[in-house]
Amino acid sequence: MPAMINQYVARKVALKDMQPCAICSKPSTTVLYNASGPDWLYTCDIHLQDNPQFASPIYSTEYNEALGKLKLVKSKIERLASAKNQIGSWDGWVTKIFSKKEKQKANSSENRESTTTETADAPPEVEGDPDTLLETQAEYGKILDEVAELRRTNRKYELAKIMFESRVLKKRTDQLNRERYLKEQENYSNTDPEELLRKHAFPSVPRQDKQ
Ligand SMILES: [Zn+2]
Structure with missing residues (x-):
């Protein structure tokens, strides 16, 4: 798997797809998306302004x-x-x-x-x-x-170093969980697949708002 690079793009999702902000947990329609992961996290717009402890803009x-x-x-x-x-x-x-x-x-x-x-x-x-x-x-x-x-x-951002490292770690953990899930599924093919899915709920990639 290629290494994830620290480059996120701020996108808007539809109101119905709002999710809690990674910093303050308030529901937000802005998601920072990283195609190289893929990785994403929701954030209030305000945390993207003058907040290098979280993220800094990457200017053109x-x-x-x-x-x-x-x-x-x-x-x-x-x-x-x-x-x-x-x-x-x-x-x-x-x-x-x-x-x-x-x-x-x-x-x-x-x-x-x-x-x-x-x-x-x-x-x-x-x-x-x-x-x-x-x-x-x-x-x-x-x-x-x-x-x-x-x-x-500008819509491009890089996360603060510590923040990004935690994302890389999370990504690795998710990957391990996924592999374990697939193995489990293989080993216990008799188990109800519905039940397996319930046990391992994987988040889906956020869809960009059409507007
Ligand atoms: Zn927030």
Whole structure:
């Protein structure tokens, strides 16, 4: 039997198929299903949110790429905003020029081309362009929405390590019980099969709600 991998998908079942939540025992229509087991456990939706002691979301490549883009745009905004602040503080800019002029005066005997340096003191306009900052902020908002949507629609989870280990153990026990049942059935073929089934009730795979 191949090893079970720690990858569960949250599914909805019909109301009539509700079963107790594995954590709080309240009836729930959400089931975490693991095709590699197969394994499944019912859970309230609330336990899947910010609850790494139980389960953590496994996000898509698309989500991680969007997150990377978000970080880049954020640092661009910081850069643009700080450039804007430099222009904004007019006093600071003027002070800088004056202190530069003072220095230039101090060694003016060597520097006769002070007029040409004047243009170099002009404030940076391209980077601090308010439109660019606004556009970048708008782009940031758009990516943020995208990230939020990908988070909201994520259905893949991995169980906390201890939790998953207990599931693997349970799976193994179930398998042993099943084998014992089949052997028993073989050995006591005279026994009423109905009675055997009653003695060994096996759970059936949850069916996904059609909605
Ligand atoms: Zn619960």
